[in-house]
Amino acid sequence: MVFSIGYTIGVMKTAISVDDQLLSEADNAAREMGLSRSRLIATALEAYLRKRRQDEITARLNEVYAVPDPDEARLLKAMKAKFRATIKDKW
Numbered sequence: 001m002v003f004s005i006g007y008t009i010g011v012m013k014t015a016i017s018v019d020d021q022l023l024s025e026a027d028n029a030a031r032e033m034g035l036s037r038s039r040l041i042a043t044a045l046e047a048y049l050r051k052r053r054q055d056e057i058t059a060r061l062n063e064v065y066a067v068p069d070p071d072e073a074r075l076l077k078a079m080k081a082k083f084r085a086t087i088k089d090k091w
């Protein structure tokens with residue numbers, strides 16, 4: 001069991017500047033959700049950073065798959081030609 005007096009382990013206190021209207025909306029949302037302002041902001045930041053990482057991964061995957069492999073392109077072309085020939089044949 002870990003006890004902490006006055007400090008939370010692994011948490012850094014910081015000061016940020018936030019537009020009054022945004023802070024008011026955040027306070028209302030935190031109150032409705034039963035969270036502290038700090039917890040709401042930390043949760044929102046975690047969600048934003050997770051989404052950002054996912055978007056970066058998606059962008060990298062799109063780059064990798066944007067240019068088709070020449071061998072795959074030749075194979076696909078041959079498969080399509082074989083398929084066309086097959087459906088043209090009478091059964």
